[in-house]
Amino acid sequence: MNAFLTRAGDVVGRPVLTLHGDAIAQVKDVIVDPETGSVRAFTLSGRGMLSGPLKEAVPWSAVHALGRDAVMVADRDALREGAGTASDSEGGTNMLGTRVLTQEGEDVGKVTDVVLDVTTEEARLVGYEVRLDRHDEEGTVLIPVSAPVVVSAENVLVPAAALRSTTDDLADFRKAAGGPHEEGADDAEQ
Incomplete structure (x- = not known):
């Protein structure tokens, strides 16, 4: 696969x-x-x-x-x-609707979905789909994260540098995130 x-x-x-x-x-x-x-x-x-x-x-x-x-x-x-339920989730948080802040304190918007990288071995969170709440921008963007970030019931913290790598298209996500992309080997699901 x-x-x-x-x-x-x-x-x-x-x-x-x-x-x-x-x-x-x-x-x-x-x-x-x-x-x-x-x-x-x-x-x-x-x-x-x-x-x-x-x-x-x-x-x-x-x-x-x-x-x-x-x-x-x-x-x-x-x-x-019971596998994966609230009692088994060891502190897991529903991230949808959670505010996204940079580690420097800038309010970016709210999480509307998460991006998963699916391989034969695992599926891993590699980014957030965020509805922007900033005055200078509107719409939804995909923000890559290279490692787990701080998540609480109220906020997700991302590095400010991640905002320089946003895209609004899942097909361009790896390229925007600076990850490897071989033509035909990795396909984004539309």
């Missing part, structure tokens, strides 16, 4: 399938470890419009593959009760 970039919000709603092709759930939320930036688990809901949240979740260690169209697991035993 080629590495690709995606927004966590685009993963929400993807079906969770076994390697035998059975649809067993769909992704409700993506749980990211605030210290490492790695995806820890996916909380789940049942399949279909009238299905509610499930008590089970899929820890990253049980994910066979995260693809553009589905999350693949070996079988139904990959679902674990």
Whole structure:
């Protein structure tokens, strides 16, 4: 599988399938470890419009593959009760709606989504989609982060230098962040 970039919000709603092709759930939320930036688990809901949240979740260690169209697991035993829930998240924070500040104290805007870099081994937070609240700028930008940043219930702190590498297009994210990009090897999901 080629590495690709995606927004966590685009993963929400993807079906969770076994390697035998059975649809067993769909992704409700993506749980990211605030210290490492790695995806820890996916909380789940049942399949279909009238299905509610499930008590089970899929820890990253049980994910066979995260693809553009589905999350693949070996079988139904990959679902674990309570994995990735609030009691298991060890201080995880819902970052959506959180204020983004530079480490120098500049208020940038609010997090509307997070950017994940998905490889065969892991999915890692590499940036934030932020709705700008600054007087001189409007709209939404993608801000890269090279390492986990300070996250609290109220704020996400990013280096001021990250603001010089913003883009509004996921396809240009690696280039804006200064990361490697080989034509055809890495694809951003639109």
